[in-house]
Amino acid sequence: MPTARYAGADVCVNDEGFFTEPGQWTEAMAPEIASQEGIGELTDRHWQVIKFMRHQYEAKGTGPTVRVLGKTSGVTIKELYEMFPKGPAKIAAKIAGIPKPRGCI
Amino acid sequence: MTQRIIVLGGGTGGTLLANRLRRQLDRDSAEIVVVDSDNEHVYQPGLLFIPFGLARPEALVRPRQHQLRAGVEFRCSAVDHVDLENDTVLLADGTSLSYDVLVVATGARLMPEETDGLLGPGWLEKVFSFYSLDPAVALRQALARFDGGRLVVGVMDMPIKCPVAPLEFSFLADWYFRKRGIRDKVELTYVTPLDGAFTKPTCNRELSGLLTDKGIRLITEFNTGEVDGRDRRLISYDGREVPFDLAVLVPLHGGQAYVDRSPGLGDELGFIPVDQHTLQAKARPNVFVIGDAADVPASKAGSVAHFEGEIVARNICRHLAGEPLNAGFDGHTNCFIESGFGKALLIDFNYDIEPVTGRFPGRIGLPLLRESRLNHLGKLAFGWLYWHMLLPGRNIPAVPGQMPRAGKHAAGTSHLGPAPD
Numbered sequence: 001m002p003t004a005r006y007a008g009a010d011v012c013v014n015d016e017g018f019f020t021e022p023g024q025w026t027e028a029m030a031p032e033i034a035s036q037e038g039i040g041e042l043t044d045r046h047w048q049v050i051k052f053m054r055h056q057y058e059a060k061g062t063g064p065t066v067r068v069l070g071k072t073s074g075v076t077i078k079e080l081y082e083m084f085p086k087g088p089a090k091i092a093a094k095i096a097g098i099p100k101p102r103g104c105i
Numbered sequence: 106m107t108q109r110i111i112v113l114g115g116g117t118g119g120t121l122l123a124n125r126l127r128r129q130l131d132r133d134s135a136e137i138v139v140v141d142s143d144n145e146h147v148y149q150p151g152l153l154f155i156p157f158g159l160a161r162p163e164a165l166v167r168p169r170q171h172q173l174r175a176g177v178e179f180r181c182s183a184v185d186h187v188d189l190e191n192d193t194v195l196l197a198d199g200t201s202l203s204y205d206v207l208v209v210a211t212g213a214r215l216m217p218e219e220t221d222g223l224l225g226p227g228w229l230e231k232v233f234s235f236y237s238l239d240p241a242v243a244l245r246q247a248l249a250r251f252d253g254g255r256l257v258v259g260v261m262d263m264p265i266k267c268p269v270a271p272l273e274f275s276f277l278a279d280w281y282f283r284k285r286g287i288r289d290k291v292e293l294t295y296v297t298p299l300d301g302a303f304t305k306p307t308c309n310r311e312l313s314g315l316l317t318d319k320g321i322r323l324i325t326e327f328n329t330g331e332v333d334g335r336d337r338r339l340i341s342y343d344g345r346e347v348p349f350d351l352a353v354l355v356p357l358h359g360g361q362a363y364v365d366r367s368p369g370l371g372d373e374l375g376f377i378p379v380d381q382h383t384l385q386a387k388a389r390p391n392v393f394v395i396g397d398a399a400d401v402p403a404s405k406a407g408s409v410a411h412f413e414g415e416i417v418a419r420n421i422c423r424h425l426a427g428e429p430l431n432a433g434f435d436g437h438t439n440c441f442i443e444s445g446f447g448k449a450l451l452i453d454f455n456y457d458i459e460p461v462t463g464r465f466p467g468r469i470g471l472p473l474l475r476e477s478r479l480n481h482l483g484k485l486a487f488g489w490l491y492w493h494m495l496l497p498g499r500n501i502p503a504v505p506g507q508m509p510r511a512g513k514h515a516a517g518t519s520h521l522g523p524a525p526d
Contacts, residue, residue, distance in 0.1 A: 066298075066328060066342075067262050067357070072373050077330065081342040087326060102402060 006032045011097075018093065018100040022057060025097025033095045037086065042095075046083055049073055053096035063093040063101035108135050108205035108425060111194055113184055115141035115169035117149075117496070118396025118410035119210030125418040125498035127174045135425070137176070138202065140194070142183040144169050147238060148491060150407065150484075153270055153443065155241040156248050156353075157281050162238055172496045184211075187367040189389050205391065206421055209377050211364075212397040213266055213405055217356035220261050220332060227334020232352045235274060236266065247351060248281065253290030254350030259339055260297050261329050261357045263304075264376075266397060266405045269452075271295070271355050272302060272312055273443045278353075279319040280445030293321040296339060296347055298328045308452055308460040311474050315444060329354075358405070360398055376400040381456065382432035384417050391424065393417050401436065402456060408439040411495050415506045418498070437508040439465075441484035449480035455508040463513040466503050470512055 001020065004013045006029035012020045017036075019025055030050060034042050042050070052073045056064045066089045070077035080088035089101050110126060112119045123139050130137075146169040154160035170179040183197035187207065194202045215236055217223045223232065233244040258275045265271075275295050282288040295302070295316060301309040302316055302323060316323050330342040332354065339347045360375025369388050371377050377394045378387040381401045386392035395417045396410035403409050416434045423430055436456030443449045451471050452460035464470040471479055494501050 065263070068373055077328075077342055081330075085343060087328075087343075 014100070016100060019097040020099060022054075022098045029097065030095050033097070037084075037091050037094065039084070039091075039095075043083075045075060045079070046095075049075055049080065049083065049088070049092050050096045053092050053098055057093075057096070057098040063089060063096070063098050065089050065101060107133060109203065110135055110137045110206045110208065110421065111202055111204040112137065112139045112208040112210055113141075113187075113194065114210035114212060114396075114398070115139045115144075115146065115173070115179065116210065116212050116396065117407045118212070118398075118413065119208065120146070120169065120172045120496045121411060121414045121498040122208060122210060122395050122417055123177045123498075124172075124174045124496065125414055126421060127176050128498065129418060129422055130425075132176050136178070138178045138180055139169075139173060140180045140182060140184060140196065140202075141169055142181070142197075144179075144181055146172055146496075148488065149266070150491070151488065152235050152238065152241050153273055153277070155238075156233075156235050156244040156274075157277050158245060158249075159277075162242050165238070167492070172492070174497070184361070184363040185366065186363050187370055189367065189369050189392070192391065206424065207389075207392045208417070208421070209364075209370075209386070209392065209394045209398045210396050210410075211361045213264070213358040214361050214375070215356045216359050217354075219357045219359075220329060220354075222332040222334060223261075223354060223356060225332070225334055227332075227337065230334070231337055231350065232332060232334050232354060234354055234356055236270075236355060244353065248278075251291075251351055253287055255292045255294065255348060257294045257296055257339065257347055257349035257352045258354075259295075259327075259329060259347070259352060260299075260355045262298050264374075264405055265355050265358050267440070268303065268404055268406075269312075269440050269442045271297075271353075272316075274353060275321050276315065276319060276445045277443060279321060288320075293319075294324060294347065294349075295321055296324045296327045296329070298326065300325050305454065305459045308454075308474065311450070312442070315476075319445075364398075372400055380432070381436070382434050383420055383430040384413055384434055385420065385424075385430060393421055393424075401434075403436040404438045404440065406438060406440060407491070407495070409437070411501075412437040412439075412506045414498060415500070433507065435507050437506060439504070441480055441487065443481065443484060444476050447481050448476040448478055449484050450474055450476055451480045451483065453508060453513075458508065458510075458513075461513050461515065465512060466505070466509045468512040473513065 003010045011024040084091040148165040151160045151165040185195040185197050229243045235241040282291045302312040303309045328342045331340040364371035364375040379394045379399045397405040420430045439453045441449045454460045462474045
């Protein structure tokens with residue numbers, strides 16, 4: 001299993017860089033992961049989404065899809081794409097240190 | 106004392122479950138009522154064939170009531186809401202029905218209005234769907250008139266019913282235009298929000314290969330934000346565009362509207378959270394869910410409802426008897442994938458095991474994950490099985506509720522433990 005180093009700590013990730021053990025994540029790691037994904041600065045709106053992702057993962061065992069994010073996070077899908085241009089559900093999950101959202105089957 | 110079981114929805118899951126329960130429970134011990142807003146049961150797997158003139162619309166519809174055994178009451182009314190606190194269903198016609206056990210079997214609802222522009226200019230002229238009867242019939246006429254240009258098949262977002270159906274549509278479109286001798290004038294494109302043709306890796310490789318072989322372009326990770334029927338293009342949330350002359354779109358899906366009006370019952374999309382092995386609703390112990398209405402991580406497909414039926418019926422009987430539930434549902438899904446030219450593939454999988462190659466249901470059987478004429482005949486035969494075996498709630502001979510392992514090649518399933526035989 002590959003590892004990555006953020007904020008001075010080694011964490012377990014999968015081949016695509018998603019955390020496999022979300023308990024290893026700390027808020028201090030988020031800016032570093034974000035910058036790897038081409039997001040320069042995390043605004044309050046970014047943090048709103050990141051915290052929402054963590055909360056959803058803890059409640060449901062998987063991160064939400066873009067559509068659910070748009071319905072429930074308080075941020076519209078359009079704005080989510082402006083904040084996470086490469087795909088809000090995946091990128092926000094990566095920054096929030098949770099596994100890749102389970103695609104619907 | 107007679108207990109009352111109310112089944113909301115007279116589609117595949119509700120019908121087969123009511124019939125199973127009627128056989129298992131004495132009429133003195135349980136009253137079974139099925140509620141649906143109309144009396145038209147549509148054989149949904151047949152919708153795919155309508156646009157290509159391979160099925161007649163009237164042949165796909167039968168009265169819901171006639172699919173129910175004697176001793177099952179049918180009520181034709183929409184549901185206003187469910188009052189979980191008081192074990193009561195309020196119907197749109199004003200009556201209220203109390204229940205001892207409630208079964209939610211109202212499936213998924215198509216929500217084309219949730220995508221900007223989908224129902225706007227061009228709808229049923231340049232923009233179609235084959236997921237319901239009338240648009241599928243309109244599409245048949247549009248396809249017959251289509252003599253060249255860009256045909257785009259697009260999935261708005263997951264989850265959708267029968268996730269392989271839009272791929273099958275693309276394969277059949279390739280076949281259809283070849284048969285008409287104009288394939289070289291048609292540019293076929295498949296647009297999906299997923300990062301591949303299908304969610305399951307092994308299957309994805311096979312299906313992507315088929316798209317390539319048939320000259321169908323694949324555009325992935327495309328989340329459609331707007332359908333512009335006037336300028337004939339799909340626009341994604343991240344600003345990409347796919348132009349079309351004819352678009353065949355699978356609209357967004359959600360649960361039924363009454364779920365949103367029933368406090369505590371559904372999730373943000375209107376699907377019902379359940380225990381994925383017992384199919385008991387998380388909201389209440391006397392509520393069970395079958396078919397597309399459940400939030401289980403399995404395909405929304407008739408085969409899933411069929412395999413769930415055995416477990417849900419058993420668990421309702423156990424619940425009524427005060428016994429512990431059976432956690433036996435493994436996510437078993439079985440789909441024929443029509444690939445054109447009289448051939449089809451078959452896939453069989455569950456929550457844990459991906460579709461693999463081999464044979465189904467055992468070593469001598471239909472080939473898995475490979476195009477064959479046998480599978481196409483299997484798909485055609487399934488129409489008869491649906492009305493005569495599946496809806497009556499019978500087990501299909503040699504096809505068990507839990508996913509069979511005999512005959513399957515374990516390659517590609519490194520996480521798979523030793524097979525039982």
